[in-house]
Amino acid sequence: MLRLLFTINLTILSLLPSMSFAHSNLEEPNLYWASITAETKEKRTELVNQGFSIETIVEDTSYGFANQEILDSLKLQGFDVKAEFPAAEFIRPQDFPNNDSVYHNYAELTDELRKLVAQYPKLAHMDTIGKTLEGREMWVVRINPNVDSTFEQSGTPGIVFMGGHHAREHLSVEIPLLMLTHLLKNYNVDQTITNLINTRDIYFIPQVNADGSEYDIESGSYRHWRKNRKQNDARCFGVDLNRNYSFQWGTGGSSTNPCSDVFMGAAPFSEPETQAIKLFVETRPNLKILLSFHTFSELILYPWGHKYDSISDARDLGAYEKMATTMARWNKYTPQQASDLYIASGDTTDWSYGTLGIFSFTFELSPRNMWGGGGFYPGPGAIQTTFNANLKPVLYLIDLADDPHRAVTAPETTLFFRDQVTKL
Numbered sequence: 014m015l016r017l018l019f020t021i022n023l024t025i026l027s028l029l030p031s032m033s034f035a036h037s038n039l040e041e042p043n044l045y046w047a048s049i050t051a052e053t054k055e056k057r058t059e060l061v062n063q064g065f066s067i068e069t070i071v072e073d074t075s076y077g078f079a080n081q082e083i084l085d086s087l088k089l090q091g092f093d094v095k096a097e098f099p100a101a102e103f104i105r106p107q108d109f110p111n112n113d114s115v116y117h118n119y120a121e122l123t124d125e126l127r128k129l130v131a132q133y134p135k136l137a138h139m140d141t142i143g144k145t146l147e148g149r150e151m152w153v154v155r156i157n158p159n160v161d162s163t164f165e166q167s168g169t170p171g172i173v174f175m176g177g178h179h180a181r182e183h184l185s186v187e188i189p190l191l192m193l194t195h196l197l198k199n200y201n202v203d204q205t206i207t208n209l210i211n212t213r214d215i216y217f218i219p220q221v222n223a224d225g226s227e228y229d230i231e232s233g234s235y236r237h238w239r240k241n242r243k244q245n246d247a248r249c250f251g252v253d254l255n256r257n258y259s260f261q262w263g264t265g266g267s268s269t270n271p272c273s274d275v276f277m278g279a280a281p282f283s284e285p286e287t288q289a290i291k292l293f294v295e296t297r298p299n300l301k302i303l304l305s306f307h308t309f310s311e312l313i314l315y316p317w318g319h320k321y322d323s324i325s326d327a328r329d330l331g332a333y334e335k336m337a338t339t340m341a342r343w344n345k346y347t348p349q350q351a352s353d354l355y356i357a358s359g360d361t362t363d364w365s366y367g368t369l370g371i372f373s374f375t376f377e378l379s380p381r382n383m384w385g386g387g388g389f390y391p392g393p394g395a396i397q398t399t400f401n402a403n404l405k406p407v408l409y410l411i412d413l414a415d416d417p418h419r420a421v422t423a424p425e426t427t428l429f430f431r432d433q434v435t436k437l
């Protein structure tokens with residue numbers, strides 16, 4: 014049904030260029046979906062700088078969200094805003110509990126994690142890394158048979174997977190949950206996975222932004238919410254958590270407008286959610302790789318996001334490129350430096366690589382685009398196929414946590430090497 018609606022709405026969009034719609038009755042009446050011509054990454058960055066949240070790019074057109082004021086301002090500056098559509102019209106009521114009931118809300122995720130950990134008490138440890146603004150727990154599950162808790166220090170190579178920075182990206186919560194489940198179920202079943210678990214320190218934080226995620230679904234209709242639930246002023250809520258990290262914070266590709274979908278926050282690490290991630294990562298010096306799941310577009314992104322220049326350390330850059338292209342063979346995503354799309358400063362991966370040297374990736378999961386794929390709400394069928402596509406990349410990264418440079422210096426020692434050299 015959702016696919017059909019997207020198709021219909023896009024048809025309407027293309028038929029009614031630059032038509033404006035009256036506000037609807039949604040709680041966020043001012044949010045619009047728009048398409049704007051921007052032929053280069055520099056022009057796309059300019060759009061984001063002014064508060065337009067780009068969600069997908071097709072040739073010379075960027076599609077995304079902004080409020081009416083931002084769109085009006087862009088038009089005044091001569092940007093070709095080809096079409097705009099209230100988000101409320103664009104996204105018809107979708108029922109998370111019914112149509113998408115396999116997706117986990119906060120309570121269901123909490124239950125599921127508790128059950129899993131209870132099932133594998135010697136392997137898995139669960140704790141909270143902090144509370145969200147509204148007081149929900151930010152759960153972490155650690156897979157490590159050689160420690161007794163989540164916080165015991167480990168000398169073994171560490172890796173952390175995160176999901177759900179952005180509220181409406183529900184698939185990015187399901188994938189780390191499924192990966193975690195798969196690893197536990199295959200301990201002492203699958204030799205590769207058993208070896209990895211015995212020699213690595215593996216963490217999952219599947220839902221960074223539980224407040225936003227709950228807000229997105231609580232009415233029974235998707236709200237297309239992205240940010241956390243900070244009240245910025247009398248009118249506007251939410252900080253974009255993936256623009257709130259400190260490294261080169263506020264240097265482009267984010268907005269000072271508290272109503273923008275890419276609002277950077279009042280200060281770096283102003284939000285409890287990003288503070289909790291900061292503390293978690295900084296207190297685990299054995300972490301060597303970080304993967305933050307987002308949706309959508311099917312991309313494998315690596316630093317930098319805050320500038321167009323590539324990483325200056327040639328050895329690191331070589332490893333990033335090799336890892337990204339290798340993983341792309343398996344999931345068929347597009348590997349690239351994040352800023353090849355447009356500038357985005359204050360994200361998780363620039364921070365974790367820029368300040369701590371942790372090899373950090375963002376996966377933009379399925380679908381590839383809005384059309385035919387469902388955008389942020391791809392339906393229950395996307396969960397298993399996205400998991401299948403990303404299992405090898407995830408195992409490959411876990412293996413490389415001892416030394417990511419091994420991807421280049423000794424590729425024959427990395428997982429699935431035969432796949433890497435043969436035609437798939």
Ligand SMILES: [Zn+2]
Nearest residue numbers: 179182307308
């Ligand atoms: Zn995202």
